[in-house]
Amino acid sequence: MSKHLINKQEDWARESIKGFIYSNNQNLIALEEYANVIARKDYLSLAESSSRVALISGGGSGHEPAHLSFVGYGMLTAVVCGDLFASPSTSAILAAIRLVGKNNKAGVLLIVKNYTGDRLNFGLAAKRAQLEGINVDWILVDDDVALQEDENQRDSSVGKRGICGTVLIHKIAGALAEQRKSLKEIKEILDFILKNGYLKTIGVSLSGRVPLPGEKNPSIYDPKIEIGLGIHGEAGRHKTDLTNSKNLVKYILDDYLFKTSEKEICLMINNLGGLSNLELGVLTNDCLDYLLEFKSDIKVNRVYTGTFMTSLNMNGFSITVLGLDQSNKELILNLLDAKTEAPGWPRNYGVDIKKFEYLKSSYGSSVKEQSLKKSEDFLKFSDVNLSNLFEFFLKTIAEDLIDLKDHLNMLDSVCGDGDCGNSLANISQKILQNLSENKFKFDQPHQVFLELSEIFENGGGSLCILLSLFMSSAAKAFSLKSLNTRRERDHYFWVELWKNALRMGLDAVEEYGRAKPGQRSIVDPLSALNNFLNDYLESYESKKMDTKGILKQIVDVVYNSAESTARMKPRVGRASYVDISLINSPDAGAMGISSIFTSIYKAYLQNE
Template sequence: MSTHCPRKKILNDLETAVAESLKGIILTNPNVVTLNFGQILLIRDYAHTKKVIIVSGGGAGHEPMYAGFVGNGMLSAAIHGEIYTSPPASEIFRLLQELSFHSSRGILLIIPNYSGERLHFALAVERAKNEAIPVKILIVDDDCYQGKPWKGRCGLSGIVLVQKIAGAMAEADLELTEIFPFCEKVVKKLHSISVVVQKPTPVRGKCVCIFEEQNVVIEFGASLNGEPGIKKELDSATEICRYLLDEITSPQVGNPIEFKEDESVVVLVNNLGTSTAIEELVFTKELLSQLYERKVKIDRVYKGKFVSSLDTAGFSVTFLKVFDKRVIEYLDAPCQVPAWGNLNNFTISPKLDRVICAKIKPSTAPVPQVGPKFTESGSNTVMMVLQFACDALYSCEKQLNTIDHETGDGDAGTRIRRGMEAIDVAIKTEKINLLYPYTMLAMLSKIIEKDLEGPLGMIYSVFLEAGSNVFRITPDTEPITPKLWSKALMEGASAVKRCLTTEAGCRTIYDPLYVCSTLLENGLDLVGISAMEAVGVSISAAEEAAQKTKMPYAKYPDPGAHSVAIWMRAVLEGLKCRWIED
């Protein structure tokens, strides 16, 4: 059923708007193509590239990001989800497979720091690693305001500068091992702030430039996805720029910039979408004038619409400290990217509407049986432990829903129940391989992604996928020991930490995973304590860590952390029934 667009939007159908917008690009740019899956734009000669591949992506609604920056000298590919929604991990993974099929130089993924993007791209990267695809992921969190501990600062317009620098480095034939660490430094030197204008009401019967409000209501620090910022009433561009510079240099914002006389900066003024050209020019003039008054040395200035936000008036301003002379060299390097400003001279033709069939087809092959193999007794133990965990989580549906209702949608327990039902069916129909740890965990990851869904499903899928990789790279002659399981648990926990950009103690699902994996690793090395005892102590500590995720204002702990405590306790009880000391 089609979803017709509201009349104020000149679109056909909301469900096809993103795909149609990409077609609009390829009809006007002969250097790019789309694939026969997903909402993807690539450079036309991607199958013949011999350089490191730079990819970016995320939810649509921020045009010209991401597709507008695909071209030689910048991005090799861009992948889009629906509006304000990350592309699915399956499509990201298939894109990585397609690109790596044609190039072995490696892939750099550059994404903004939003939870959906982190989770879906992280899962795709873990699966790419399991296929030995050389890929790195770089998360851009340039917002100057301190974000929540478990989310970090959000991504704003600074990502454009990172993409330009990474693309120039790839064009210069540098290796992924050189591009990634340099761009990591670039991200650390970025400082951005958004200035969103709340729409005033025109005075009836008078010029549309005359408004009821004398002052303009500004939100500082609003995200690109509509999350609100700090409201302030200001009456001119002069006051707005003064407040902006005071804020971004204040130690209280979390990611302040310090302008030093011996340092220079790059300035990017980004139109968030609906501000007029005259506003953009006046704002840029005022910002630069005040920077010069503060004796800030400016090496480069870019202005225009780079990263938009639907129906949003205002700007985001990005400062990049020039910590290395190569920063300017890479920014100045030529590129064939319309949204950057280097337009091509070519003849328009309807023949440009061309779809490329990907060489890599969606895999229907079963997960390979590699790595060490369970003994018959070990396989039976794993099946019992899995059944215990599924039953425990299934029975706690209402409890988890109640906990989740306090801070979320109240459906965490129901989602988990659906996932456990799918696993239970797979076990009973023998559609899940219980002979190889790698195969079992990789299959569980796919089931959880499909049936549990939502952020929690993505987190667990990343956890299982990363843990499976430990067994994949372990020689099949190695025995399956508690120490090997500990290593897999540690790797899974580390992957969750990376995709959530969190730390221990931030009261998230990572806390019990971290505590259990750390204590288990250390406990297995202690003399005089059995593996079973080490597991018991570690899980008890994880349960305590899960309880400590309760916020000061809340009645309950984090639902994800609580779900970890539930299945860990069930795993322990299952092991007690079947445990065999090695």
């Protein structure tokens, strides 16, 4: 069964409307007798002034924010909402007309989407209101071009459907009403747009029709998408394969929306209810990129992206094109830009899209680039053998991490997303690439750490960001301000230097990662190493070892600490959400750290 937040289906629309009024009661009000009639609170003064045409629209519920959210100064005066995907009753529509039009000599304009139920109920209400002496007229919005291609092959007396383009009609009509245009003038401008085919919309569903409350979800997965659907859960005109967003956009724009020769347009990209904002952004980008590249002769004056008219929670979208005629282009743009207080109209929109421009600045320069300008402030290796050894260490680390990819993925899959090995392998491939391109300056250790920090920064995932933090912070340890370079040949000097780099990196990881020793993370082996080096330096004279000896002990300390994470209760990361009884292996990140020091020791032995 489909799942919806609902109490009783017969109360669904009414309760939703009431919730909307709760959060918008500063400017809107609902009728007591017909709670599905919502109007501006200042409806009475508007009517008594008899200087502004009242605008009414509406239709079935399930299209929110349409039409409720388009009531307000600069747009609609009132709306009438039906039950889910059902036209409102004639009596409710008539009540709305009486409310805003009985004392309004300027008249009432009904903006009606071209569906049979809406035409009949709004039409009958208009006739009854006219009998009561109320000046009422209407327009039918029929912007759905999906039905245009085969009108000659079918009975076209019903006409095309009204869909998201209706929202643009609301805005244009509302601005005209605020300018005190007459009912006749407003209708003439809207008729010019609609009857000349300047307003066109096409709808697309990525997952078929929407199951209504109580209906079963489709049991058979359909990989195809549907093109040319309405807003009431009905099927599209035909199905096609989805390859990617760019190809879909090209198909829709070429085959449906730009068959005629528009030179200037406004664009509305609408979420039909279930599309993520991430996807909506991609769709908008692809539409504009395509128009700018392949339809460069078309000027895009305005772009509106958001959720304007839905089909409950349909996973899909619609694209509306409003063609601008040179005879009234400036008027239409001014009307679209005019002030409105309707809660559903977007406060931000694209204007006069000619190309995509980035702000050119130096703010995006890397920390490494900024630091290299002050490279004289940092330690440089005077011994070329040391630089070469540093390079060999890094190459060995990268190669070994690539070999460990599957093992680390397996460890990570126990309580993570199973990609730790992939992340470190991808980073290692980038390191090897940079090595081949001589991007590291191995006589400048701070530069190497900053280069690594940038590589890890772009690796994705929390582990890579933590290691980027570690590298960036560790680089500070090589500042000449904190070093006594006269002791550069002293074994103690080098152990203390690398210990300080470790400590600075570890501090940053603990601060921003909020991990402490004993919580199953990379902090455990790094902290164990820090403690070992502290103890070593404190009793240096009695414990003094050669480089090979200290590296061997470091390998053991780090490995044992990493292995011990298998017995720790996770407190940070995704592992903290997993039942501890399911965790019986070490932390993948900790084992990755262990691998690094094992590789250093291996490389040192090979270089002896």
